[in-house]
Amino acid sequence: MVEQAAAADNLEAGAAKKAKNRTQRSFWYELPILVAIALLLAFVIKTFLVQAFTIPSGSMENTLQVGDRVLVNKLGSWLGEDVERGEVIVFKDPGGWVTTPLVRPANPVARGVQDVLMFVGLMPAADQKYLIKRVIGLPGDRIRCCDDQGRVTVNGAPLDEPYVFPGNPAAVVRFDVVVPEGRLWVMGDHRAVSFDSSKHMADPGGGTIPLENVVGRAFVKIWRPENAGWLPVPSTFEQPALNKDG
Numbered sequence: 245m246v247e248q249a250a251a252a253d254n255l256e257a258g259a260a261k262k263a264k265n266r267t268q269r270s271f272w273y274e275l276p277i278l279v280a281i282a283l284l285l286a287f288v289i290k291t292f293l294v295q296a297f298t299i300p301s302g303s304m305e306n307t308l309q310v311g312d313r314v315l316v317n318k319l320g321s322w323l324g325e326d327v328e329r330g331e332v333i334v335f336k337d338p339g340g341w342v343t344t345p346l347v348r349p350a351n352p353v354a355r356g357v358q359d360v361l362m363f364v365g366l367m368p369a370a371d372q373k374y375l376i377k378r379v380i381g382l383p384g385d386r387i388r389c390c391d392d393q394g395r396v397t398v399n400g401a402p403l404d405e406p407y408v409f410p411g412n413p414a415a416v417v418r419f420d421v422v423v424p425e426g427r428l429w430v431m432g433d434h435r436a437v438s439f440d441s442s443k444h445m446a447d448p449g450g451g452t453i454p455l456e457n458v459v460g461r462a463f464v465k466i467w468r469p470e471n472a473g474w475l476p477v478p479s480t481f482e483q484p485a486l487n488k489d490g
Contacts, residue, residue, distance in 0.1 A: 381423045409433060
């Protein structure tokens with residue numbers, strides 16, 4: 245009986261060991277599949293839903309600081325939702341606005357990590373240039389700077405802009421433009437250093453950008469923690485007078 249019990253114990257131990265080995269093998273077999281699924285989901289999310297972007301310059305201070313990270317809603321663009329005045333948007337370079345390319349690491353491992361981060365949308369692609377600005381004017385709007393109180397006006401209605409960097413004027417250069425159909429007038433909140441629509445009036449489109457270049461609206465700051473929070477549309481853009489004929 246003792247020998248039978250010992251044999252049974254050995255069989256159970258052997259079966260348990262085999263089951264453990266099968267579990268370990270199953271895990272390692274399934275791991276690449278799980279990683280592939282996770283990467284695919286991340287790719288789909290960043291392509292069609294939400295993508296993270298890092299703020300590279302001070303053109304949107306103090307609303308956005310250098311190194312902040314924002315989430316951009318791309319679903320609205322796919323669904324054809326209208327861009328609204330006052331929204332902070334990310335858009336593709338219309339040509340010549342971005343002059344500094346993304347730096348690629350010399351180390352092949354670091355480059356591989358960068359490639360993965362670009363694939364899942366945690367950093368912008370090396371061959372694509374993006375900017376982030378605030379929408380001031382929509383197609384058909386007349387944008388002027390400045391009125392007798394130094395304010396930007398939209399269709400004659402002055403904007404109250406507390407988000408503009410302290411000490412900055414409403415605009416560094418004067419302008420009086422009507423936004424063409426299918427285009428937008430955008431400005432950075434740090435007006436003195438932002439190379440926005442007002443600084444590109446000699447370009448094709450008179451400084452405006454194509455609506456088709458809009459990637460999506462930046463709706464929340466997720467990093468850094470001390471600067472995290474929502475990016476609402478300022479109340480000045482809710483004035484009914486903005487919608488009158490420019």
